[in-house]
Amino acid sequence: MRAAISSGCTFWDGGEFYGTPSSNSLTLLNDFFTSHPSEADKVIVNIKGALGPGMVVNASPEALRQSVERCVQMLDGKAKIDMFECARRDRNVPLESELATLQGLVEEGLIGGIALSEVNAETIRKAARLAKILAVEVEISLFETGPLGNGITDACREFNIPILAYCPIGRGMLSGQIKCFDDLPEKDFRRMLPRFQPANFENNMKLVKQLEVLAQKKGCTSAQLAIVWIVNLSRREDMPTIIPIPGATTAERVMENAKAGEVKLNEEEMAEIGEVLKTCEVAGERYHAAGMKSISHDRNSLESLGAHHFSPRIQICMWGRKPNTFILSI
Numbered sequence: 340m341r342a343a344i345s346s347g348c349t350f351w352d353g354g355e356f357y358g359t360p361s362s363n364s365l366t367l368l369n370d371f372f373t374s375h376p377s378e379a380d381k382v383i384v385n386i387k388g389a390l391g392p393g394m395v396v397n398a399s400p401e402a403l404r405q406s407v408e409r410c411v412q413m414l415d416g417k418a419k420i421d422m423f424e425c426a427r428r429d430r431n432v433p434l435e436s437e438l439a440t441l442q443g444l445v446e447e448g449l450i451g452g453i454a455l456s457e458v459n460a461e462t463i464r465k466a467a468r469l470a471k472i473l474a475v476e477v478e479i480s481l482f483e484t485g486p487l488g489n490g491i492t493d494a495c496r497e498f499n500i501p502i503l504a505y506c507p508i509g510r511g512m513l514s515g516q517i518k519c520f521d522d523l524p525e526k527d528f529r530r531m532l533p534r535f536q537p538a539n540f541e542n543n544m545k546l547v548k549q550l551e552v553l554a555q556k557k558g559c560t561s562a563q564l565a566i567v568w569i570v571n572l573s574r575r576e577d578m579p580t581i582i583p584i585p586g587a588t589t590a591e592r593v594m595e596n597a598k599a600g601e602v603k604l605n606e607e608e609m610a611e612i613g614e615v616l617k618t619c620e621v622a623g624e625r626y627h628a629a630g631m632k633s634i635s636h637d638r639n640s641l642e643s644l645g646a647h648h649f650s651p652r653i654q655i656c657m658w659g660r661k662p663n664t665f666i667l668s669i
């Protein structure tokens with residue numbers, strides 16, 4: 340976290356359910372700002388919440404308020420929640436109600452503003468007409484280009500809403516550091532994901548290896564190439580601001596990822612990456628069947644993912660059009 344601040348990464352993103360009730364993004368923030376109180380004003384904090392027992396989203400007015408109140412309580416005044424997201428859309432609660440609850444919490448000063456997570460283009464447009472939406476968090480990477488073609492980037496551009504591109508390093512695989520399924524630790528969440536299953540893994544390594552060659556040519560790491568590809572997308576006229584939010588657990592990786600902003604890709608190099616994407620089709624969905632059913636775009640629970648799989652994480656992200664302004668997520 341100190342490395343992130345010293346790299347200029349001062350927009351941080353976390354989740355109430357990343358970890359346990361006693362050790363999660365919020366408690367980590369509390370610990371950090373207790374030791375470094377003077378840094379609190381330098382950082383903007385975005386938090387995901389509203390997941391009830393079994394990781395099922397509950398955006399009823401009561402549950403949403405309780406989630407926000409728990410987060411505020413865990414921060415204990417050490418930092419403020421600048422933006423809050425329901426981790427998923429709750430199909431049992433009208434969007435109008437969810438946004439009205441969040442707006443009320445903004446007016447009470449418990450949160451600074453509203454963002455959205457895993458929503459589709461239609462929801463983005465509807466939400467943007469109902470409330471001020473500060474950001475939309477969806478998966479975008481060289482493994483997952485869906486939002487570029489399914490209307491999500493168009494909707495965000497239309498309403499000038501920045502996208503937080505999560506898993507920009509393909510949950511680590513695009514870094515080239517994981518060579519096979521067995522490299523994943525025994526209880527690692529990725530062992531359940533289709534893209535990491537041995538046959539798919541082998542197929543997806545073709546893309547990873549081709550990207551490795553391009554990264555070597557550029558003199559950067561594969562992780563940096565994956566990140567800077569998103570930064571470059573963000574610079575395109577037909578795109579909204581897209582902010583990659585890679586996760587990492589060491590200061591070295593945080594700094595390496597932050598330096599991706601220094602790598603410059605020209606149009607030819609972007610086209611070359613585009614060609615690689617066309618020839619190497621990614622095998623396997625983003626989540627397993629139950630997870631796909633549960634995740635959205637605009638579906639309603641994370642039940643099959645299991646809270647215990649999430650641990651407090653550090654992510655470092657950068658605003659696409661302002662490469663010197665970075666974001667850290669925890």
Ligand SMILES: NC(=O)c1ccc[n+]([C@@H]2O[C@H](COP(=O)([O-])OP(=O)(O)OC[C@H]3O[C@@H](n4cnc5c(N)ncnc54)[C@H](OP(=O)(O)O)[C@@H]3O)[C@@H](O)[C@H]2O)c1
Nearest residue numbers: 456476505506507508509510511514562585586587588592
């Ligand atoms: N909104 C949503 O619905 C949603 C859903 C899922 C995830 N997310 C967000 O996305 C985050 C998860 O993304 P992620 O962190 O799994 O995906 P990621 O950023 O694509 O990949 C992170 C992985 O890459 C590794 N890594 C990071 N920098 C590296 C480098 N320079 N070289 C080699 N390896 C590197 C990390 O290793 P180490 O950890 O070992 O350092 C970690 O295993 C969550 O924390 C969450 O905030 C959001």
